[in-house]
Amino acid sequence: MMLVIAALFVWAIGWGINIWIARQKPGRWQSIVSAAIFGITLILMWELIVRGLEVSPVILPPPSMIFHAFVTNKMTLLLDFYQTFVWGALTGYAIGCSAAFLTALAIDRSDFLKRGLLPVGNFVAALPIIGMAPILVMWFGFGWESKAAVVVIMIFFPMLVNTVQGLSATDSIQNDMMRTYSATYWQSMFKMRLIAAAPFIFNGLKISSTLALIGAIVAEFFGSPIFGMGFRISTGAGRLELDLVWAEIVVAAIAGSAFYGLVALGERAATFWHPSMRKQR
Amino acid sequence: MSGFRKNVWPVLVVVAVIIALWYAFAVVLNSNWAYDKAKRGGYELTFTELVADTWTQKKPRLPTPDQIGEELWKSTGARIIKKWDRTEGKPFWERIAKVAGDPRNLLRHVWLTLSATMLGFVFGTGLGILLAVGIVHNKAMNNSVMPWVITSQTIPILALAPMIIVVLNSIGVSGLVPKSIISAYLSFFPVVVGMVKGLRSPDAMQLDQMRTWSGNKSQVFWKLRLPSSVPYLFTSLKIGVAASLVGAIVGELTISQNGGLGARMLQGSYVGTTILIWAALIAAATLAAVLVSIVGQTETVVKKRMGFVK
Structure with missing residues (x-):
């Protein structure tokens, strides 16, 4: 009981500090510090309440136990990460994004194809494509190939739609100017249209980066070798090894946000000229 | 007429090409099995025989669209008629109950998935709106919670699904609720982000006017x-309802004994009947399309009534 009261006390302190921070002069540090305090408060409360109420670790393990599982199972987690993220998600991401990009370039010259493919692409992008996973696992086997295939299918249409939209982002005045310079199709493509399309392309890349990891993990629920993040999560939950499952989720969270962060950094470097990237006042 | 030629005709052509490719792929992917059978039977296959065989196999690697259509009818309409005829002579309500409770009817699984999706969607959206209101009105909350909400969009929260279900099952919560919880948290985050944006969308001039x-x-x-905030809300709702459906389906993969579209897919992948998986997949796709278009239609009507569209 003492621990639960301590948890409430921690909450009060954390919240008090955050309210105090919110009253200070606004600055860049404010939100970062505030978010960090909130996160630490939550983890401390989790630990104290789980221990205080003696919640069984098969329902909710305390953070210290998850950290312990994370450290002791480093090699397992690394193997799973390698199988699911590097082989499944990244391969699929590379193939899917480049296939969609090349398709977009191919259909760019035909107005007819654009009109036909865009509504179909938009429709498919809203469907629960993850349901294709069992079929692809049957076709490509239990290995990482089937996971990459799921990722390719999941990200193809969002990426295609975004790239096609980006390629039509230049307006007729700009196109006319390139014609005045008697630029060829490829010259105007590389020197103007691809650059103007970059914000849209990066939007597609960012959406795809989150979808890729989800696709690779969920596809493993349908069948996988005896390692992989999705495999570990589904069997670990079944065997009530929840500390290991949580450790795997921590890995997935870190991998997912790092991947997204890298793409976002690339976007910052490539589209520094775009108004949304300029320094906020 | 020109509108048709400009907008509908290309889509029809693309769809027709996709279906034609589908039949071609069916021949390629299923030919192994057909050749195998011919070899064992000791006869040669002509091309027409090969095509005919690959389009009518019982357990094909890729079923043709007409096979999937047939399976869809067999597992919906035909099942209802069959059950109805079989309970001849029983009281009316009992017959209805028998038809509705038929575990092999695809529509029942659609209903199971839909109810979990809707329950989760309503809760997720409601909580999302409440949190957004809190974030907009409380600076401390904005500073501390908002970065986590945004980060949570980049992590695969769907990976939590099996654990949530197993844990809830072990404390005695089963059936519809665990699936809805997954649906709820998948629709929760897009709604929070969209609503915060929407509630902040009035500019300084409008706020000054109010003052x-x-x-x-x-x-x-x-x-x-x-x-x-209404236009932003509807954009989020469209993403949220599709995400809810995915959440419910993935939830059903873990507790397949209760049925649902996800359970049908898993069952199909265990027994190796691709037609069953495809039928469930088409049902899920139709459900998603219907849900998104309902939200879209509501958006059009509401926006028109509120004067957003001129």
């Missing part, structure tokens, strides 16, 4: 912030 009229905080909220 000129000495509007208090609740008046500013009800008469300015909430109405201006």
Whole structure:
């Protein structure tokens, strides 16, 4: 009981500090510090309440136990990460994004194809494509190939739609100017249209980066070798090894946000000229 | 006529090409099995025989669209008629109950998935809107919670699904609720992000106008912030409802004994009947399309009534 009261006390302190921070002069540090305090408060409360109420670790393990599982199972987690993220998600991401990009370039010259493919692409992008996973696992086997295939299918249409939209982002005045310079199709493509399309392309890349990891993990629920993040999560939950499952989720969270962060950094470097990237006042 | 030629005709052509490719792929992917059978039977296959065989196999690697259509009819309409005829002579309500409770009827699984999706969607959206209101009105909350909400969009929260279900099962919560919880948290985050954006969308001039009229905080909220957030809300709702459906389906993969579209897919992948998986997949796709278009239609009507569309 003492621990639960301590948890409430921690909450009060954390919240008090955050309210105090919110009253200070606004600055860049404010939100970062505030978010960090909130996160630490939550983890401390989790630990104290789980221990205080003696919640069984098969329902909710305390953070210290998850950290312990994370450290002791480093090699397992690394193997799973390698199988699911590097082989499944990244391969699929590379193939899917480049296939969609090349398709977009191919259909760019035909107005007819654009009109036909865009509504179909938009429709498919809203469907629960993850349901294709069992079929692809049957076709490509239990290995990482089937996971990459799921990722390719999941990200193809969002990426295609975004790239096609980006390629039509230049307006007729700009196109006319390139014609005045008697630029060829490829010259105007590389020197103007691809650059103007970059914000849209990066939007597609960012959406795809989150979808890729989800696709690779969920596809493993349908069948996988005896390692992989999705495999570990589904069997670990079944065997009530929840500390290991949580450790795997921590890995997935870190991998997912790092991947997204890298793409976002690339976007910052490539589209520094775009108004949304300029320094906020 | 020109509108048709410009907008509908290309889509029809593309769809027709996709279906033609589908039949071609069916021949390629299923030919192994056909050749195998011919070899064992000791006869040669002509091309027409090969095509005919690959399009009518019982357990093909890729079923043709007409096979999937047939399976869809067999597992919906035909099942209802069959069950109805078989319970001849029983009281009317009992017959209805028998038809509705038929575990092999695909429509029952659609209903199971839909009810979990809707329950989760309503809760997720409601909680999302409440949190967004809190974030907009409380600076401390904005500073501390908002970065986590944004980060949570980049992590695969769907990976939590099996654990949530197993844990809830072990403390005695089963059936519809665990699936809905997954649906709820998948629709929760897009709604929070969209609503925060929407509630902040009134610009300084509009807010000043409200101050000129000495509007208090609740008046500013009800008469300015909430109405201006509606377009943002609907964009989030469209993402949220599709995400809810995915959540419910993935939830059903873990507790397949209760049925649902996800359970049908898993069952199909265990026994190796691709037609069953494809039928469930088409049902899920139709459900997603219907749900998204309902939200889209509501959006059009509401926006028109509120004067967003001129």
